[in-house]
Amino acid sequence: MSKEEIKIPKATLKRLPLYYRFVDTLYNSNVDRVSSKELSEGLQIDSATIRRDFSYFGELGKKGYGYNVAYLLNFFKTTLQQDMITKVAIIGVGNLGTALVNYNFTVSDRMKIEAAFDADPAVIGKHIGKIEVQDIERFEQIIEAQDIQIVILTVPGTAAQSLANRVTKSGIKGILNFTPERLTVPSGVHVHHIDLGIELQSLIFFMKNH
Template structure:
């Protein structure tokens, strides 16, 4: 993604815009207005225009946005014009589900290596991905020059594994564990707490029922 300093909320919306623009392109649509985008991605048009304004003049008043130009711009902004290899640390139930998900089909992201302590699966290939024992993790991450990992290990070992990842130069961690791992400022962490998200959804549904 671009190094330009943009709000995190905007950055999180960019992949949503990119996916929808891909759909428009596949459908043969040549241009789109901010109102049309707003209806599709459920983000108000003023927010979309503000998000896009961080990157300069991407559209024209009265014309809207050229789909192919906008798609190409976000492709470069989100580094979708190159394949990014990541590693999966922990191949339990969630890890297996992530292996089966075809990241690179639309996002140019590929799980290139996975690591686990389970001797029944280490040394095998699962969904096209080689599974290595944990003791090989640091060496393989260095050899394969992988800087981004998906962390799905048990919470009680998450920080220890994170320390090893930092030691070998990992720069980004998608953390699926409930533990809020500690990292230096040079390492970016995106926390994905499925339980918390579900509980939040239930909370708001209960509020709706009470109103």
């Protein structure tokens, strides 16, 4: 069964990187096999959900045996294209943008911020680590030359939609949006919204009610 033959739920796809990181940790700890119960305990995801998620991709394990860790790792690496480096650009190099460039996805050596853009002349030309902040006017030229695949937006909300329009016209298919704006994009373009205010409100709610 392939992803082309059945529509994988978005919730399942969002959990795949969690599975990958956990299985990678097991592999590096010389663990040979793991059960859905052990995966459940380690990830805090119920085992029925894990088994259902895995079932979309065929027989990944055997009843009574569990899952071969090396096989799972290779599967997730291939499924998530972790054997390829995903190149990322960031637009908006204020405090948050600078922090993200400095962090530069050290959680994974398969994703890397390769370019940073801003419209402020006081910021353009500055270096954050090894990355020089480029003028946004050079955006299309640079992302094509560097084969950028994903863009992170950390700009004021008032500029978010116009920049999203520009980003999608350039052929970018993935946007990670740190602005409070809900972006309108063409079909085929995927946007993940990261609203820190909402995340904090949710955290406070759960702290008070659990």
